[in-house]
Amino acid sequence: MSTSRLESFSDGVIAVAITLLVLNIAVPHQPLQLAHDLGHQWPTYAAYATSFITIGIIWINHHVVIGRLARTDHSILMLNLVLLMTIGVIPFGTALFAQYLNETHGSHLAAGIYAGILLLMSVAFATLNWQILFRKPHLLGADLDLTQRRKIQARFMTGLVPYVVATGVAVASAYATLAICATVAVFYALPIASTPAS
Amino acid sequence: MSTSRLESFSDGVIAVAITLLVLNIAVPHQPLQLAHDLGHQWPTYAAYATSFITIGIIWINHHVVIGRLARTDHSILMLNLVLLMTIGVIPFGTALFAQYLNETHGSHLAAGIYAGILLLMSVAFATLNWQILFRKPHLLGADLDLTQRRKIQARFMTGLVPYVVATGVAVASAYATLAICATVAVFYALPIASTPAS
Amino acid sequence: MSTSRLESFSDGVIAVAITLLVLNIAVPHQPLQLAHDLGHQWPTYAAYATSFITIGIIWINHHVVIGRLARTDHSILMLNLVLLMTIGVIPFGTALFAQYLNETHGSHLAAGIYAGILLLMSVAFATLNWQILFRKPHLLGADLDLTQRRKIQARFMTGLVPYVVATGVAVASAYATLAICATVAVFYALPIASTPAS
């Protein structure tokens, strides 16, 4: 199978997931305290921005990873589907995280689930990349020597670390989890950083 | 009509349907029992994963089936539209199934409707494939002899069987219905299995 | 501007609108009367199927109409945007119609609004087609003589009639409105009929 329809389907799923994030931002119902309520739900905006940039970076990386392929096979389609499934869950994790960040109870669990979903997504992505580079190198469009492939995969593995930390730190502070996830998003967005896939 | 816009429109509908599934996963509202409530809604996660993989496999099969065509006609566009309509209903069936799986009343009916929707989808898909292979073979891009066409169609008919069973078994146990549908999804996802369309 | 991105954007909007229709099908909340409640909301299913097929036929026609163009201009982009806006409202009209069809009060108004939205959509589509065929014939990919163009436009104008009737008949019976709209959808879906645009 050629990669073009795989790309267009993945683009579609990622575009819908990233745009559905806005449904988590609720319109407050009390006119007399609109300003207060809008301010009070700042975790929703922070989670929206963090997840939006994160999914956007996933999309850029996905383009790079799939762009290396000349064609795909069943195993790549399926690992890609698992990756899309974890991306598809991000709007739920974002909603959960945003709703519980300021709560006395539940914030640690919600933060752990949010970072855990991003970690799962990163693991699915690293697995897809590993399958392509090390199990199916004959499907690549251009030859990559072992050193190059190891370097690319190492960057993916490094990309897992902050999400492991963000998931673990949720036990101590949900705000720390948010800070780490937001920092990762901003870091990859800055011109100085290179994304895991490039 | 060429098949490329048919593919891109179908990709769009399938991508939206698969991503809308996440809207079925509700954020619990009781902070004091968040862990309990998140655990209690496990049928939602099971139904999400089952439907996500199932729709993903439909998408792969759809690519194979439409990829055989050099061009389309009105009958194929319409049978494809009916297929998309059954795919579009899957998020509703998934929500219904997930909400009633653990209920004392309604679980059998909900399970039957869920499996019934997947069965309807499979029938629509088998009909579309049959129309292409046996009624419109002149629209195919490459010649397929009768033996090959019969073999492909036979695999589609075989693919109906588990959904017939899953629908029937709903009378006895909604969990059995879920087990069968999830097994079908995992089976086609594994590298050993070939999808009905290939 | 080339027509390819116009097509892909329009495909996207139409694919999202057609798939959002499923959000109108609610999961009943009373386990003890699930079968009754699911049966009671049959207008939702009828409206879903009618709107799904109708939007699907719009998509096919849209492909034919835009496919005649070699390139587009500002006026075509804007008339296309107005068409997409009326298509985008169909999920609301469908929800309104489905919820009020069986009500003692409001059903006539809801039916009139539903058919009125479809009528508006048809008027927007006929206007777009008229703009292309009679005001911007130099943008067409192939020459069409005046007789051919008049014939195509006449079919679009004929396509308005059932929706005028369906809107008017809503004063008498919401069920008649549904019957007409559903009949139009089935009529164009059948192999014997040719769609307005072809």
Add this chain to the structure above:
Amino acid sequence: MSTSRLESFSDGVIAVAITLLVLNIAVPHQPLQLAHDLGHQWPTYAAYATSFITIGIIWINHHVVIGRLARTDHSILMLNLVLLMTIGVIPFGTALFAQYLNETHGSHLAAGIYAGILLLMSVAFATLNWQILFRKPHLLGADLDLTQRRKIQARFMTGLVPYVVATGVAVASAYATLAICATVAVFYALPIASTPAS
């Protein structure tokens, strides 16, 4: 990176955002006063039409701006992502504005936020355009002399003015904000006007 997948992803996000706007139009629940309730929510329709046309014009401009590029780089992808993020928030701003326009309290704030989101979007768009024309001219597909580039950028800067006014005027009247935003949308939609990007 080539621009084609950037365009298709952006098209997807914009198509989803524009179609999600319809979810803001609620189906009233009181059959006895359906006509009154439908009439009473006219701000919803006005906001829907304004935002739909506005996003549609963003899409057209986006096509023109990206169409000038032969290829993209990381900075353009990221500024484009920020633009998409502001577009993704428009459905929320529209819902907020529509719900509070007729309220005694909160209407000024809601109007200011709505116009502020459109202003942010315009600033993000002008920044993306500036980055392309003045920081990355070597990525352009065709040479544009400095005069041409300044003229294009000046039109983008002029496009900010009405949104600055609409945001500021929200302190006095939410209706004035709506009037300005709707006028901008209609102005760019009319054949006499040229969009900022062209």
